[in-house]
Amino acid sequence: MAYSLGDGLRPGCLADASDEAQFAELDTLGELGRRARAAGVQTIIEGPGHVPFDQIEANMKRQQAVCDGAPFYVLGPVVTDVFPGHDHITSAMGALAAAYHGASFLCYVTPAEHLGLPTPQDVKAGCITYKIAAHAADVARKLPGARDWDDAMADARGSLDWKRQFELAFDGDAARTIRHRDLKEEGDYCSMCGRQWCAVRISREVTEKIVAQQEGGRSSPST
Ligand code: SF4
Numbered sequence: 001m002a003y004s005l006g007d008g009l010r011p012g013c014l015a016d017a018s019d020e021a022q023f024a025e026l027d028t029l030g031e032l033g034r035r036a037r038a039a040g041v042q043t044i045i046e047g048p049g050h051v052p053f054d055q056i057e058a059n060m061k062r063q064q065a066v067c068d069g070a071p072f073y074v075l076g077p078v079v080t081d082v083f084p085g086h087d088h089i090t091s092a093m094g095a096l097a098a099a100y101h102g103a104s105f106l107c108y109v110t111p112a113e114h115l116g117l118p119t120p121q122d123v124k125a126g127c128i129t130y131k132i133a134a135h136a137a138d139v140a141r142k143l144p145g146a147r148d149w150d151d152a153m154a155d156a157r158g159s160l161d162w163k164r165q166f167e168l169a170f171d172g173d174a175a176r177t178i179r180h181r182d183l184k185e186e187g188d189y190c191s192m193c194g195r196q197w198c199a200v201r202i203s204r205e206v207t208e209k210i211v212a213q214q215e216g217g218r219s220s221p222s223t
Contacts, residue, residue, distance in 0.1 A: 002042040004073075005029045010048045013081050017051040018059060030066040037068075044105065047098070049075035049091075056094055060101035073105035074098045078113075087113040088126045092133040099137030106130050128171060135170075160188045160200055 009025040011017040026045075033043040045067050051059055056077065063072045076091025077098065083090050091109040099106060110118035110126035118126065138146035149168065156164035162179065166172040182191035189198035 006046045047074040051077040056097040071104035088129040096133040
């Protein structure tokens with residue numbers, strides 16, 4: 001078993017962040033964590049929910065020092081208070097910073113935060129937004145294998161392999177729906193630049209021509 005040590009004095013708005021009450025409670029959580037570990041029980045420590053972006057790194061470092069590196073989970077944090085209806089995004093920005101600076105667990109937030117109970121669609125939006133933050137942090141922290149997924153997508157984009165892009169996409173249905181919204185047929189471009197200006201298509205064609213010329217030059221008899 002493990003204790004999850006929650007925080008009741010966590011900031012509920014940017015103005016509360018990093019105040020005396022929050023840090024006094026963090027000291028108590030650190031002490032409770034030490035007592036639990038001394039009794040052979042693991043702990044996870046809960047962290048703040050509203051913190052300006054520039055204070056997140058210091059909050060994470062303070063927790064790691066006060067709680068002897070115990071796993072820390074954060075509720076976002078929300079980095080601005082003025083976008084209700086979009087707090088899955090305001091909080092995922094903070095979650096990315098927190099994860100990059102050492103958070104072990106991200107508690108997702110939905111668009112309904114501060115407003116009402118979430119619908120299944122709100123839950124889906126929150127989970128996907130937090131998956132983005134978590135994966136981006138894994139890549140930035142250079143966790144083994146985290147970048148492989150992105151590199152595979154880059155290869156699929158470079159070869160205009162749409163089927164492979166949809167397979168690799170975390171939400172392949174959403175990607176496929178948008179691609180086919182304006183473009184009904186399969187093609188070596190998308191509707192963003194159009195076929196004439198598709199830089200990926202043009203680069204591929206130029207590369208193929210250069211390679212063909214080089215191979216032709218190598219195979220022709222020297223005079
Ligand atoms: S049309 Fe533009 S956005 Fe679309 S694949 Fe080509 S370069 Fe990329």
